[in-house]
Amino acid sequence: MRKASLVNELIQSLQASIPDRTPVEVGDTVRVYVRIIEGTRERVQPFQGVVIRARKGANNANFTVRRIATHGVGVERTFLVNSPRLEKVDILRRAKVRRAQLYYLRDRRGKSARLKERRRR
């Protein structure tokens, strides 16, 4: 308890500058804009896919995005929520999911790997 609260206080004071993002949820289809440094040049690369896992924890909060690359190869990438290397995260679609981790998507492809869109209440 004590550890968590003190550490969180320190991190909050450090990160006053980081903008609050809409929290990413499992099942969201997102486009993540990642800053990439190539030598001296910096560019932004998007990565679009489904969030199959989201973890909490002060500065260690992260989420994993799965996308199907060319030739049907699945690519998963994990991002730290508070990382300054994330330019922005666009949430394109929110889906109705009944699990905390969508690992079952790894065994599926095509039609069976779809998620039902969440109806706005």
Add this chain to the structure above:
Amino acid sequence: MKGMIGKKVGMTQIFDEQGNVVPVTVIEAGPCYVTQVLSDDRDGYKAVQLGFGETKPARLTKGQLGHLQRNNLPALKYLREFRVKGDDAVDVEEGAEIKVDVFAAGELVDVIGTSKGRGFAGTIKRHNFSRGPKTHGQSDRERSPGSIGMCASPGRTYKGKRMGGRMGNDRVTIQNLEVAVIDVEKNLLAVKGSIPGANGGIVIIRPARKSQQH
């Protein structure tokens, strides 16, 4: 004299300017008070005694309370001495308060703590011995230390031969840790990397002895 007593809070990670993740240990450092200044004339050596950790006065003995009340200080749980080198002048006064701003981000420090006790540990854990083969007809050899000496000459096991025994709960110094963050308001200090002991353990922070920085 520069140093502090603190309490290990725990580890976390922060981001540097490039966006790299840096592992840090958070220490609740201070406020410390100068409880006594020891001098060559009176004590035979020069040092500064710091106190940390306010507690109920009932938790201390009358002798301890009297020692602190000389300078009108609150009841402090932990007292530690910091040696002042030969000719260096003592730059603090008794009763002064010391806060984390004595250190600055980027500075190198040594952190001294008490390592976690491991109880009776075998040679593999305690001295980094290799383990024996698991198969090929071996029995009872997996974690055994192997031979501990020769035969009739010398006819004894050498002193200092590394064997199993009590491990941990020792005073350990980690040198040249970089101060990552200081927060004077909340009395928090974060150093890059890990430090000895469990969360809640008392640690001493001092400027790095072997650093090229000073």
